[in-house]
Amino acid sequence: MTERQLTGLATDVVVFTISEHRLRVLLVSRSRDPYAGCWSLPGGMVPIDEGLEECASRMLREKTGVHGVYLEQLYSFGEPERDPRGRVVSVSYYALVPPGRLQGVALNGDTLGWWPVDQLPELAFDHDAIVRMAHQRLAAKLEYSTIALQFMGERFTLSELQSVYETILGEPLDKRNFRKRVRNLPCIEDTGERFRAGKHRPARLFRVTRPHRVEIIK
Amino acid sequence: MTERQLTGLATDVVVFTISEHRLRVLLVSRSRDPYAGCWSLPGGMVPIDEGLEECASRMLREKTGVHGVYLEQLYSFGEPERDPRGRVVSVSYYALVPPGRLQGVALNGDTLGWWPVDQLPELAFDHDAIVRMAHQRLAAKLEYSTIALQFMGERFTLSELQSVYETILGEPLDKRNFRKRVRNLPCIEDTGERFRAGKHRPARLFRVTRPHRVEIIK
DNA sequence: TGACATAGTGTAGACGCGACACTAACTTTG
DNA sequence: CAAAGTTAGTGTCGCGTCTACACTATGTCA
Numbered sequence: 001m002t003e004r005q006l007t008g009l010a011t012d013v014v015v016f017t018i019s020e021h022r023l024r025v026l027l028v029s030r031s032r033d034p035y036a037g038c039w040s041l042p043g044g045m046v047p048i049d050e051g052l053e054e055c056a057s058r059m060l061r062e063k064t065g066v067h068g069v070y071l072e073q074l075y076s077f078g079e080p081e082r083d084p085r086g087r088v089v090s091v092s093y094y095a096l097v098p099p100g101r102l103q104g105v106a107l108n109g110d111t112l113g114w115w116p117v118d119q120l121p122e123l124a125f126d127h128d129a130i131v132r133m134a135h136q137r138l139a140a141k142l143e144y145s146t147i148a149l150q151f152m153g154e155r156f157t158l159s160e161l162q163s164v165y166e167t168i169l170g171e172p173l174d175k176r177n178f179r180k181r182v183r184n185l186p187c188i189e190d191t192g193e194r195f196r197a198g199k200h201r202p203a204r205l206f207r208v209t210r211p212h213r214v215e216i217i218k
Numbered sequence: 219m220t221e222r223q224l225t226g227l228a229t230d231v232v233v234f235t236i237s238e239h240r241l242r243v244l245l246v247s248r249s250r251d252p253y254a255g256c257w258s259l260p261g262g263m264v265p266i267d268e269g270l271e272e273c274a275s276r277m278l279r280e281k282t283g284v285h286g287v288y289l290e291q292l293y294s295f296g297e298p299e300r301d302p303r304g305r306v307v308s309v310s311y312y313a314l315v316p317p318g319r320l321q322g323v324a325l326n327g328d329t330l331g332w333w334p335v336d337q338l339p340e341l342a343f344d345h346d347a348i349v350r351m352a353h354q355r356l357a358a359k360l361e362y363s364t365i366a367l368q369f370m371g372e373r374f375t376l377s378e379l380q381s382v383y384e385t386i387l388g389e390p391l392d393k394r395n396f397r398k399r400v401r402n403l404p405c406i407e408d409t410g411e412r413f414r415a416g417k418h419r420p421a422r423l424f425r426v427t428r429p430h431r432v433e434i435i436k
Numbered sequence: 437t438g439a440c441a442t443a444g445t446g447t448a449g450a451c452g453c454g455a456c457a458c459t460a461a462c463t464t465t466g
Numbered sequence: 467c468a469a470a471g472t473t474a475g476t477g478t479c480g481c482g483t484c485t486a487c488a489c490t491a492t493g494t495c496a
Contacts, residue, residue: 007266009227009307048225048305052296076294076309078270087266089227091294091307159474176476177454200472201461377443394445395485418441419492437496444491451484460475466468 007086011056012043012127014074014094014134015064017102017114018151023167024114025131026063027121034084035124039115041131043090056093063112070096070150070214074134082126090125094134100153118170139168146187146215149208155191157203158182187215225304229274230261230345232292232312232352233282235320235332236369241385242332243349244281245339252302253342257333259349261308274311281330288314288368288432292352300344308343312352318371336388357386364405364433367426373409375421376400405433 015026027039042063046055053071061067071093078089115121117135120128141147142165151164162178182188186209193205233244245257260281264273271289279285289311296307333339335353338346359365360383369382380396400406404427411423 046296046307049298051298052294052307073293075291076270078264078309080267080269089264089270089309091296091309157474174454174456175474176456179475180477181453197462198473199463201463201474203474375443392486393443394487397444398446399484415493416442417494419443419494421443439496440494442491442493445489447487449485451482453480453482455480456478458476460473462472462474464469464471466470 008088009046010043010088010090011046011052011059012041012090012092012130013056013059013071014041014092014131015060015097016094016117016134016138017097017099018164018167019099019102019114021163021167022116023118023135024116025120027113027115027123028063029111029113030124033124037122038124039113039121040124041092041127043092046091052091053093056091056095060095064097064102066097066101068212069098069101070147070212074130074137077126077130079126090130092130092134094138096138096147096150098151098153135168141214142168144216144218146185146213146217149187149211150214152208155193155196155205155207157196157205159203161206185215185217187213226306227264228261228306228308229264229270229277230259230308230310230348231274231277231289232259232310232349233278233315234312234335234352234356235315235317236382236385237317237320237332239381239385240334241336241353242334243338245331245333245341246281247329247331248342251342255340256342257331257339257345258342259310259345261310264309270309271311274309274313278313282315282320284315284319286430287316287319288365288430292348292355295344295348297344308348310348310352312356314356314365314368316369316371353386359432360386362434362436364403364431364435367405367429368432370426373411373414373423373425375414375423377421379424403433403435405431 017024026042028042029039030036042059044059046052053073057067057071060071074092074094076089076091080087082088117131120131123131138147148161148164148168152161158179161182162173162175165178166172189207189209191205191207195202196205235242244260246260247257248254260277262277264270271291275285275289278289292310292312294307294309298305300306335349338349356365366379366382366386370379376397379400380391380393383396384390407425407427409423409425413420414423
């Protein structure tokens with residue numbers, strides 16, 4: 001059997017968050033590279049004694065300080081020519097970070113930035129294809145799972161949740177139909193609290209009952 | 219950044235076919251191994267200049283002589299301890315082979331066998347998890363795509379198609395409801411031909427209009 | 437010609453989904 | 467303190483879809 005050695009195996013992570021009503025992706029700007037000037041996904045080589053998900057989780061933590069958030073394997077990209085420096089296969093993941101968890105993380109810096117998925121800069125390698133696939137997967141999962149709740153903080157209003165759906169799907173949803181759908185999810189719960197107002201009628205606050213669980217519905 | 223070299227990257231392929239009303243998986247029996255006596259999925263190391271899908275496709279062709287069938291990436295398995303001989307990450311695929319394409323392939327031999335998914339022998343590594351995941355994915359795709367047509371030959375009857383669904387799902391389906399659902403798929407076509415009888419009323423023969431396309435429905 | 441075996445067909449009730457517009461409650465300002 | 471502004475919150479009706487369910491049609495074979 002052919003056993004020529006591979007150059008390397010990497011993981012890349014599409015880190016999503018939502019801010020200013022936009023779905024955003026964390027990107028790293030590259031220096032000294034065939035791709036200098038471009039941006040790329042946070043990622044790196046997988047050490048020999050580290051699991052794939054473990055590695056992706058570490059990348060996420062190193063870049064954002066965030067841990068314990070939703071992380072799912074996306075796809076593995078392995079075209080021989082995808083990295084001009086040599087053969088690198090990338091096992092990609094995507095992660096969802098609630099905006100409230102991003103306290104200390106610079107929102108935009110020279111080397112790290114949160115870019116709107118629909119206005120990405122030029123990306124290195126095949127990273128734009130990876131981001132597109134991750135966005136598709138996320139949007140698809142909205143329809144048949146409770147994955148959107150991973151973007152919510154401790155307490156949230158139904159309007160905030162609807163806004164998350166609309167931001168990810170890129171289209172407005174009907175308010176009454178949305179509330180019907182969402183209110184008889186088993187994993188969401190009215191806290192009874194009603195405050196946190198603006199200059200208008202205060203909204204009910206809801207809570208996710210099992211915050212780390214993503215349920216398949218329908 | 220840590221760059222210790224990986225031992226290797228492999229692909230493994232879950233090759234499905236249907237025969238005798240059973241969903242079966244192609245397995246290879248292992249000799250001289252920590253897993254001697256066990257069976258495993260067909261697979262092997264990925265050469266440095268070969269794409270992942272290309273590699274999986276070659277594995278399939280080498281074991282079965284079959285090419286040009288449905289092949290899809292499933293998942294990448296990379297726990298550090300999954301292979302006792304060293305660090306091997308496996309990018310797994312699954313393939314669907316219509317029974318009619320398996321002319322010359324031995325149905326059961328010492329080193330190659332078609333095993334029913336629900337009666338597998340002991341498998342090496344984490345291959346049973348891989349097979350289970352592939353079966354789940356396939357069953358899920360029956361619901362929202364036309365993937366089942368990948369098991370059909372040139373012409374087929376609706377009863378044959380129903381049997382494929384039932385075999386994969388492991389449960390009987392209502393005949394009338396099934397036919398309603400399937401007859402207004404756009405990608406299926408009545409050939410007008412009606413023969414191919416047993417000792418009973420002959421059935422209509424259908425044809426897939428775009429045999430290599432798997433459509434998403436609903 | 438009758439027994440047998442599979443092919444083939446329709447309907448009625450339950451349910452889910454989308455379209456659609458107004459009232460409720462709080463804040464701010466004049 | 468009244469009115470304007472702003473978001474929260476609510477229900478119904480029609481349509482299409484899914485499910486459950488049983489009998490007739492058409493061939494073969496003895």
